[in-house]
Amino acid sequence: MRYEIRVAGTMSEAMLEEGFPELESFVIADQTVLAGRIVDEAHLYGLLTRFQHLGLRITELRQLPD
Amino acid sequence: MSTVATEPGGPAVPKGRSSRFGADPLLGARLRVPPVPTTFVRRPRLAERLTHGVREHVLVLVNGPAGAGKTLLTSDWARAFAAPDRPAWLTVEVEDNAPEFFWAVLRQALGQAGALAQETATARRADPAEQPAERLAAELAACRRPVVIVLDEFERMTNPEIVEGLHLLLRRADGKLRLVLVSRNEPLLPLHRYRAAGEIAEIRAADLAFSTEEASELLRLHDLSLSPEGVGALTERTQGWAAGLRLFALAAAGAPDCERYLKEFEAGHSTIADFLLAEVLDAQPSEARDLLLRTSVLERIHPALANALTGGGDAERILDDLARANAFVTPVNGSWYRQHPLFAQILRVQLRARCPGLQQKLHLTAARWLHQAGLLDDALRHAIAAGEWRTAAEWFVGDLAVEQYFSRAGIGVSAALLEGMPTGVRGPSAELIRAARALAAADLPAGTAHLERAATTCAATAGDDAPLALSAAFLRLVAARLNGSTVAAEDAAEAVERLRRRLPADRWNDHPLLAVRLLTDLAAARLWAGNLASARATLLAALARADGTDPRDRYEPLALLALVELLTGATGRAETRARQAVTEVAHTRGDSGDRPAVAYLVLAQVAMERGDLAAARRSAQHTAGPGAGAGAESGRDPVQAVITAVVRSRLALRHGDPWQALSALDAAEHPGAAEDPSPWARGLTALAASEALVMAGDTRAAVEVLSHPEAGGADHAVAMARAHLAAGARGPRSGPCPTSCRVRPRSPPVPCW
Numbered sequence: 001m002r003y004e005i006r007v008a009g010t011m012s013e014a015m016l017e018e019g020f021p022e023l024e025s026f027v028i029a030d031q032t033v034l035a036g037r038i039v040d041e042a043h044l045y046g047l048l049t050r051f052q053h054l055g056l057r058i059t060e061l062r063q064l065p066d
Numbered sequence: 067m068s069t070v071a072t073e074p075g076g077p078a079v080p081k082g083r084s085s086r087f088g089a090d091p092l093l094g095a096r097l098r099v100p101p102v103p104t105t106f107v108r109r110p111r112l113a114e115r116l117t118h119g120v121r122e123h124v125l126v127l128v129n130g131p132a133g134a135g136k137t138l139l140t141s142d143w144a145r146a147f148a149a150p151d152r153p154a155w156l157t158v159e160v161e162d163n164a165p166e167f168f169w170a171v172l173r174q175a176l177g178q179a180g181a182l183a184q185e186t187a188t189a190r191r192a193d194p195a196e197q198p199a200e201r202l203a204a205e206l207a208a209c210r211r212p213v214v215i216v217l218d219e220f221e222r223m224t225n226p227e228i229v230e231g232l233h234l235l236l237r238r239a240d241g242k243l244r245l246v247l248v249s250r251n252e253p254l255l256p257l258h259r260y261r262a263a264g265e266i267a268e269i270r271a272a273d274l275a276f277s278t279e280e281a282s283e284l285l286r287l288h289d290l291s292l293s294p295e296g297v298g299a300l301t302e303r304t305q306g307w308a309a310g311l312r313l314f315a316l317a318a319a320g321a322p323d324c325e326r327y328l329k330e331f332e333a334g335h336s337t338i339a340d341f342l343l344a345e346v347l348d349a350q351p352s353e354a355r356d357l358l359l360r361t362s363v364l365e366r367i368h369p370a371l372a373n374a375l376t377g378g379g380d381a382e383r384i385l386d387d388l389a390r391a392n393a394f395v396t397p398v399n400g401s402w403y404r405q406h407p408l409f410a411q412i413l414r415v416q417l418r419a420r421c422p423g424l425q426q427k428l429h430l431t432a433a434r435w436l437h438q439a440g441l442l443d444d445a446l447r448h449a450i451a452a453g454e455w456r457t458a459a460e461w462f463v464g465d466l467a468v469e470q471y472f473s474r475a476g477i478g479v480s481a482a483l484l485e486g487m488p489t490g491v492r493g494p495s496a497e498l499i500r501a502a503r504a505l506a507a508a509d510l511p512a513g514t515a516h517l518e519r520a521a522t523t524c525a526a527t528a529g530d531d532a533p534l535a536l537s538a539a540f541l542r543l544v545a546a547r548l549n550g551s552t553v554a555a556e557d558a559a560e561a562v563e564r565l566r567r568r569l570p571a572d573r574w575n576d577h578p579l580l581a582v583r584l585l586t587d588l589a590a591a592r593l594w595a596g597n598l599a600s601a602r603a604t605l606l607a608a609l610a611r612a613d614g615t616d617p618r619d620r621y622e623p624l625a626l627l628a629l630v631e632l633l634t635g636a637t638g639r640a641e642t643r644a645r646q647a648v649t650e651v652a653h654t655r656g657d658s659g660d661r662p663a664v665a666y667l668v669l670a671q672v673a674m675e676r677g678d679l680a681a682a683r684r685s686a687q688h689t690a691g692p693g694a695g696a697g698a699e700s701g702r703d704p705v706q707a708v709i710t711a712v713v714r715s716r717l718a719l720r721h722g723d724p725w726q727a728l729s730a731l732d733a734a735e736h737p738g739a740a741e742d743p744s745p746w747a748r749g750l751t752a753l754a755a756s757e758a759l760v761m762a763g764d765t766r767a768a769v770e771v772l773s774h775p776e777a778g779g780a781d782h783a784v785a786m787a788r789a790h791l792a793a794g795a796r797g798p799r800s801g802p803c804p805t806s807c808r809v810r811p812r813s814p815p816v817p818c819w
Contacts, residue, residue: 009337012344014419015412030335052250053411055132055309055339 003044004035006060007051019054020047031059095366095399096157097175100141100218103392105287105312107280112269113143119267120153120214120244124236125260128248130271132408133309133339136248137218139274144216153214153246154179163225166476169198172215181206181213199231203238212242219407220249229254275306288315296328303332309408313342316393320349343412346393354384358394358405359420362413363428363451365444367395367403374435375428426452437461443479455487459495466573468498468537469580471506472544475616494524498537505544513545533573536565540584547587547594550704550740555591559584579619581611586623593630594705596746602630621650625664629709632668637675644668663689664706667713674713679720686717707737708747715754719761727758749782756785765792 005023011032016025023036038044051058116139119126128136144153156175162168176182182205206213223229233255236245247253260266276284278294281301285292292300304310314331321327334341347355353376360375361367372381385403388395394413395403405413418425433448442465449458462468462480470478484499501516520538524531543558562584566574574581585608592601608623628643647665666688673682689710711734718727734751737743743751752771759768768789772782 007337009340010335011337012340014344015337015340015415018418019415032337052132053408054415055408055412056337057131 001038002035002064002066003038004033004060004062004064005047005051005058007032007034008057008059011056015054019050035064093171093174095402096159096171097155097178098399099144099152099155099216100137100157100398101396102138102142102145103389103396105284105315105392106138106142107276107284107287108142109139109280112139112273113146115267115269115273116140116143116246119269120212120246123265123267124239124241124244125255125266126244126246127253127257127266127268127270128246128274129252129268130250130274131307132250132411133307133312133406134271134274135276135308136274138308139269140216140218140246140248150180152179153216154181155216155218157218158220158222160222161479161482162223163228164476164482165198165225165228165231167479168223168225168228169202169231173198173202176202176206176213176215179213179215181209181215197231197234199235200238203235203240203243206235206242207238207240209242212244214244214246216246216248218248220247220253221251223253226254274308276301276304276308276311277306281306281311284311285315288319290315290318290324292324292328296325299332300328304338307338309406310338310342312392313339313346316391317342317345317349320346339408339412343409344416347413347416350393353378353380354388357381357384358388359413359417360424360428362405362410362417363425363448364432365404365447366398367405368439369401369403371432371435371439374431430454433457442467443483446480446483450483450486455491456493456496458484459487459491459493459499463495463498463537464531464533466533466537466577466580468502468540469577469583471502472583473579473616474618474621492523494520494534494538497523498534498541501541502537505541505548508548510545510548513541513548517541517545532565532568536562536569539565540580543584543587543591547591548703548740550591550594550737550744552591552595552744555588559588578611578613579615582608582615582619582623585611586626589623589626590703590705593626594740594744594746596744596749598630598634602627602634605630617650621647621665624650625668626705628668629664629705632671637672640668641672644672663710667706667709670717671713674716674720679717682717682720686713689713704737704740704743704747707740708734708743708750711737712750712754715758719754719758722761724758724762728755728762731755731758753782753785756789760789760792765789768792 009030009032010027011019011025016023016032016034020034023034025032025034027033038047048058048061116126116128128140130136141155144155147153154175156172162171173182217223232245236243257266278298278301281304282292282294282297285297300311300314304314314328317331318324318327331342347358350358357372357376357378361372364371364375367385369382369385372385373379382401385395389397389403394409395405398404414425417428429448429452433445433452433454436442436448437445439445442461445461446458449455449461462484465480467478467480470481487496487499497516497520501513501520504510504516505513517538524534524538539558539561543555543562546552546554546558585604589601589604589608592604605623605627609620609627612620612623624643624647628640628647631637631640631643644665648669666685670682670685670689673679673685711731714733715727715730718724718730731751731754734743734747737747755771756768759765759771769786772786772789
């Protein structure tokens, strides 16, 4: 399943590449949009925890059609 | 516990060892209210809500994102109270998800705050089936006034069983416990019920957010001055997020013009912590930057360890400066420091981005340093993070930590860390760990296979490794006990004794549990061979070594000693020992393993001898734990399998059912993992069988069953006489009584042991 996660603010390159290497990303209007394949629920919750640990604020989370 | 070892070329570091919860030299830091930096902004509106909260409610939540200032707020509030009123504190760690650790450490935290004074008095009356939460609740309910405890970083607590236990604790403590949970996430408690009952006070992200006035105060404490509009803009941009404000203050302090720096920051759209942290980091002198990045892999930082990671020599000064400037690190305990969890996470990302591939090397360097310092658990954590499973396994075995698999108090921290060891990891140490895991689960075939594999790989590498050889011999003894081979047990015990002389004395003495288990298993093997006197002496030696181990680890030697006393006819002593054993289990709740049964079996037999059948039945019921069928329960230890069968058989006989008595003895035919009953075991079962057969009226079989050469002794002679007497009185029957025969004997039951 593919998910799209939106984070408030522009994330740095270092953060995107090393913090979330499994996701693709682009930036629009004060938001960073990350998307990618999520293996299972464990991965999803682990990912959400990672955003939390890194002090990032999620503004939107949705599943994308495959 | 706090002996001191000197790191070559470095300052003294606390000497730890393979630790259960009690032996961790850094545990103290988790039980202490964390320090508050000079730049902390005291916010009375929130402190008052905490004070009011614990006065009026049983539960207080402090929930907010990472870096919202939850811990500082709560610790500053707690520090305002003097000794007897100061809240107890526990910083939760991932290990606490194991219930045995959590309840023990929670008890320790409460005890340290002086909340559990009469602990021993109440502990005596405890019921062994009671949950740790229920027991703690009873103790707290008996307190004169409410006790406040703060559980910080509670988001690490993910075990619903423990959270449920806390809910129970709050319900049962009769309002004498006030729980403050500091967490990034809402706890799994049924919060709606607490809310509906008005039993909860909540401080949430919106409350924790800094107001413009508070932000202005924070900047002033950092010697920064911004215009009121500037402060307003900053507060809005950071949404009052404490970490953002703090990072801004640090970053702006390095900028030539504070207002202009704010303008740039305000105009940008970067994520706050990510961006500001990089700015602050780059403004640091290169050694400090390097140190911060490299030590981000650590849970806690010792200056000497930091030096090992940076290759520098003045980590102590740098850390002190950083702590003073309130930049990223805070002192925790003695000379240890800790990075703010949020910043450490971001620094780790920066480390990976700036120095690709370095993280693994740092983990390995840290692992080696921690291993040298004797902090096995931390060393293993880093070795595993570096992917060095084989090294981790070698250190674990080298520290004689295989004992951790065999404590009744539960698996040790280091052993738990190695649970994830991949199957591909080779080497004698890894095989021994697998053998220990299998043998602890009473899987004899797997245990033996791994032991053999360890022996062959060990011979191939031809090492002269005393701890490795000792651990292997110890595990051979465990295996020998399980399959009832006394000769192998004696051999293995001798090998351990020989090998331990090659170890430094304190290494052996640091592992009293190993000695206790060793002597207990040896005694069980001797008992199995029928050597009651030497089994007794060995059990007494085990008990003498058991001081300082978990009370639960005294259970088995006590229970076996009770059994030995019973078998030698000392009924009174047997009962005393059995009751002692049961009390040790009651002291802290035992697991559902099979061995507690022995003490209850002894008590059942003692009661039977006194003719108190009701008491005997009650005690015997304890031997069938929840979910443990007769087969599963007697599946492990051959001694216990035989004793269980014999006592059940006698109990059935007392209830006038010789057929059930005979079928109970079937379980003794293939006791546990042992292929055959020992001659001693055969003697015991033969006596029981003979009695049952007499009652069943099959006197010829009753005589015959006693005619095996291994049977002997006074009991045997009495039984034989009884069988012959019955035969004479009734005349011999033709052929044995078939088990399907359901004719009740007319004569009353004959009591005997």
